[in-house]
Amino acid sequence: MRENRRILLFMLILALAVGFVGCSDDDDDDPVSPVDEDFAAVENYLDWTKTDYVVYPGNAAKLDAAHEGQDPSVVRVVYQNDDAVIADTMYAEGSIIFKEMFRWGADGAKDYVARMAMVKRASDFNPDNNNWEWLVLNDAGDGIADQGADLMDGACNSCHAVATGDVGTDYVFAHPSEHVVTAGDEFSYFTEVKANGTVLETEQGAGDFLGQAHGVDDPDLMRDIIVYQAGAQYFDEEFPIGATFLKEVHYADGSYANDGAGAWTAMVKRGGDYDPTHGDWEYFMINPETEAVDRGKIQMCIDCHAAAPNDGGGDYIFNHPNLGF
Numbered sequence: 001m002r003e004n005r006r007i008l009l010f011m012l013i014l015a016l017a018v019g020f021v022g023c024s025d026d027d028d029d030d031p032v033s034p035v036d037e038d039f040a041a042v043e044n045y046l047d048w049t050k051t052d053y054v055v056y057p058g059n060a061a062k063l064d065a066a067h068e069g070q071d072p073s074v075v076r077v078v079y080q081n082d083d084a085v086i087a088d089t090m091y092a093e094g095s096i097i098f099k100e101m102f103r104w105g106a107d108g109a110k111d112y113v114a115r116m117a118m119v120k121r122a123s124d125f126n127p128d129n130n131n132w133e134w135l136v137l138n139d140a141g142d143g144i145a146d147q148g149a150d151l152m153d154g155a156c157n158s159c160h161a162v163a164t165g166d167v168g169t170d171y172v173f174a175h176p177s178e179h180v181v182t183a184g185d186e187f188s189y190f191t192e193v194k195a196n197g198t199v200l201e202t203e204q205g206a207g208d209f210l211g212q213a214h215g216v217d218d219p220d221l222m223r224d225i226i227v228y229q230a231g232a233q234y235f236d237e238e239f240p241i242g243a244t245f246l247k248e249v250h251y252a253d254g255s256y257a258n259d260g261a262g263a264w265t266a267m268v269k270r271g272g273d274y275d276p277t278h279g280d281w282e283y284f285m286i287n288p289e290t291e292a293v294d295r296g297k298i299q300m301c302i303d304c305h306a307a308a309p310n311d312g313g314g315d316y317i318f319n320h321p322n323l324g325f
């Protein structure tokens, strides 16, 4: 009697299991996917076109808690495959946009936080969200951990839906990103950079590339070179969008020469299409005493900083330790 019940139960479990497998098989047959469970479609993403390299505070407001967007040590790189072409504000079927999030290891290796993609499928897949499929790789990066139309309970769909008009195209955010320090907020932005950034080096006296700039004529002045983000590393000959450098020229007691004039100079990798022939950097001069600001494509800064490669630096930034040079 007892044995029979056990067999019945076993049969029931078996039936459920078979039914379950049958169901998921049906799902797989549904619209032809360029990815499906086929990791091969995305595994060579590093050979695709790189469209973005960005660090906090780039896109921080749009990201909210997603994609480690509030962590200055994490960078985000976006790639797209050759099929990712836009016609009539829609991406073509077969488009794949891939994004990796990682920290730079000491040896220049990538310490991955997450890898994910969006895949444009046929018109009957996720029709309410322009036919995008979302997928996330496993931690090892050698397979797909999860994929579907409603990943993260639909959060991928709902947040990416805002990427239209000025913000992006067809659920894909605009690339390259642009990071604009809000006008009027410059002093508080660079005060935060000074408070939370890292001093890479403190220099004093003349320098090979300095000429008369940055207060070198006064031997008592010190120059602190500060980088805001741990993720601001030189990679593929550029710094990530959002990368922020501040140079503070001061006396040993923290006071400034000339009532603060020229005490803070700064560079922000603005990206977008701001100044493509000069690396899309925006230059700043801030007087920390009066809070007066001058900013823009300041030609004399550009002309001298263009010599950075001769110093072993690159992308308009002179050579300092721990920047990936």
Ligand code: HEC
Binding pocket: 054, 058, 059, 062, 063, 064, 065, 066, 067, 076, 078, 097, 098, 099, 116, 117, 118, 134, 135, 136, 151, 152, 155, 156, 157, 159, 160, 163, 171, 172, 173, 174, 177
């Ligand atoms: C709260 C908003 C938000 C959520 C939730 C979100 N994303 Fe994003 N995602 C963004 C923003 C903003 C970008 C722009 C790039 C950047 O700066 O990181 C982006 C970029 C991407 C990109 C590169 C293409 C592009 O649009 O820029 C992919 C791929 C991506 N996200 C996948 C996903 C997946 C998969 C999920 C769900 C598991 C997801 N995202 C959830 C906001 C979000």
Ligand code: HEC
Binding pocket: 203, 207, 208, 209, 210, 211, 212, 213, 214, 223, 225, 226, 245, 246, 247, 265, 266, 267, 283, 284, 285, 298, 300, 301, 302, 304, 305, 316, 317, 318, 319, 320
């Ligand atoms: C004549 C050359 C010269 C000019 C002009 C110049 N700089 Fe520099 N700058 C340097 C050198 C050299 C360094 C390297 C650090 C040092 O030796 O002080 C530097 C460092 C910096 C740094 C730290 C990042 C880095 O590249 O090391 C910032 C930020 C900076 N300068 C901003 C500016 C701004 C803003 C202007 C224009 C208002 C400007 N600089 C004009 C030569 C120049």
